[in-house]
Amino acid sequence: MFLIRTGMDTSEKIGTVVAVLVALGYMAYLLVGLREEWGKESMLIFSDSFRVATSSRVFTAASGAASPAHTLQDVSWAWRKTVSVGGEVIIAPHEPRDFIVTFDTANRVHSTTDCNTLTGGYQSDRKSLSVDMLAGTRMFCAGALESVYADQLWRAMSYTIEGAELSVRLKDDRGIMHFDAVVFTK
Numbered sequence: 001m002f003l004i005r006t007g008m009d010t011s012e013k014i015g016t017v018v019a020v021l022v023a024l025g026y027m028a029y030l031l032v033g034l035r036e037e038w039g040k041e042s043m044l045i046f047s048d049s050f051r052v053a054t055s056s057r058v059f060t061a062a063s064g065a066a067s068p069a070h071t072l073q074d075v076s077w078a079w080r081k082t083v084s085v086g087g088e089v090i091i092a093p094h095e096p097r098d099f100i101v102t103f104d105t106a107n108r109v110h111s112t113t114d115c116n117t118l119t120g121g122y123q124s125d126r127k128s129l130s131v132d133m134l135a136g137t138r139m140f141c142a143g144a145l146e147s148v149y150a151d152q153l154w155r156a157m158s159y160t161i162e163g164a165e166l167s168v169r170l171k172d173d174r175g176i177m178h179f180d181a182v183v184f185t186k
Helices: 010-032 146-154
Strands: 042-046 049-053 058-063 076-083 089-091 100-103 108-112 117-124 129-131 156-162 165-170 176-185
Touching: 108 146, 146 156, 146 165
Parallel strands: none
Antiparallel strands: 042 049, 042 176, 049 058, 076 089, 076 100, 076 176, 100 108, 108 117, 117 129, 129 156, 156 165, 165 176
């Protein structure tokens, strides 16, 4: 419970009011889903700080929020970045919503990219992951990151899931791809 007491200086009062507004905003976010329409669907991207992606921008809400538990299969994942084993960012898409990958229960992987759609096979157990060469549509898009992304997926070696984040370790210490779980809402 937040209280404004007599004897508080102005900065304490302002801090208390801001804390109340942030808490109320976060509760509204959880209840309403803080979504903007993207055509007929919205896309919520969950990570350690909740993000909401729409056709034009990504919103970030309260950090440290609890997120739903996820598994590799039948969850859509948005590629956020690839980092070196030391944690340095190697590459990141301009729009995470452009790179969505799903691993289905029939050992098929499906992905949209910033240019084409990709599909192929994959094998996994509780920690290992290998992705076959991916086939895709063949549209040309200048400046697309699709080939880098597809090559990295093909080099997948293992994965971990913590909350709503999927981390895919690449063979030969080429880095770790980071994905956030995506929930499509109507």
